[in-house]
Amino acid sequence: MEEIKVIYASMSGRNQHLAEYVNNFLTTKGYPVINEEISQSDAFTLADYKKVILISYTYHDGDLPDEALDFYDDLNDVDLTGVEFALIGSSSTTHEHFGRALDRYFKRLTAKQATVIAAPVKIDRDPQATDYQRIDALLNALLAD
Numbered sequence: 001m002e003e004i005k006v007i008y009a010s011m012s013g014r015n016q017h018l019a020e021y022v023n024n025f026l027t028t029k030g031y032p033v034i035n036e037e038i039s040q041s042d043a044f045t046l047a048d049y050k051k052v053i054l055i056s057y058t059y060h061d062g063d064l065p066d067e068a069l070d071f072y073d074d075l076n077d078v079d080l081t082g083v084e085f086a087l088i089g090s091s092s093t094t095h096e097h098f099g100r101a102l103d104r105y106f107k108r109l110t111a112k113q114a115t116v117i118a119a120p121v122k123i124d125r126d127p128q129a130t131d132y133q134r135i136d137a138l139l140n141a142l143l144a145d
């Protein structure tokens with residue numbers, strides 16, 4: 001089966017945990033997974049994949065994590081035609097711009113001809129059982145076609 005890329009940004013561990021959950025979900029179904037922390041991930045290789053899962057917290061005032069900025073800038077210079085993305089992130093409703101980093105990715109990825117398969121799954125801090133169900137549904141949609 002085709003390799004699926006999972007890229008995550010995490011400062012205090014929640015999104016790293018979500019990346020591990022996603023990895024387990026995919027490998028249990030038999031998909032090979034490449035798992036990368038975002039500062040180690042090369043946006044120029046994204047077009048080599050058919051399916052990518054991007055997992056990120058939101059920082060500052062509704063912005064991307066600092067360690068994601070190079071990756072995000074490089075997205076300007078790639079053509080992602082034919083690549084499907086799913087966006088997931090734990091952030092916090094205590095902040096004004098809840099999970100807005102995911103909205104930024106949504107806009108940029110679609111501007112670069114990627115297909116973002118659904119609205120981002122935004123999770124308030126620690127994931128609950130219903131959040132895992134939302135993640136499962138998103139991943140099943142990503143795998144469906």
Ligand SMILES: Cc1cc2nc3c(=O)[nH]c(=O)nc-3n(C[C@H](O)[C@H](O)[C@H](O)COP(=O)(O)O)c2cc1C
Nearest residue numbers: 010011012013014015057058062091092095098099
């Ligand atoms: C300084 C700071 C700024 C933050 N700003 C936002 C924000 O603007 N919007 C938001 O939804 N969450 C914000 N958060 C919350 C984090 O995104 C949230 O705690 C997230 O679960 C952290 O994920 P991690 O454990 O993977 O690092 C902020 C957290 C900190 C410490």
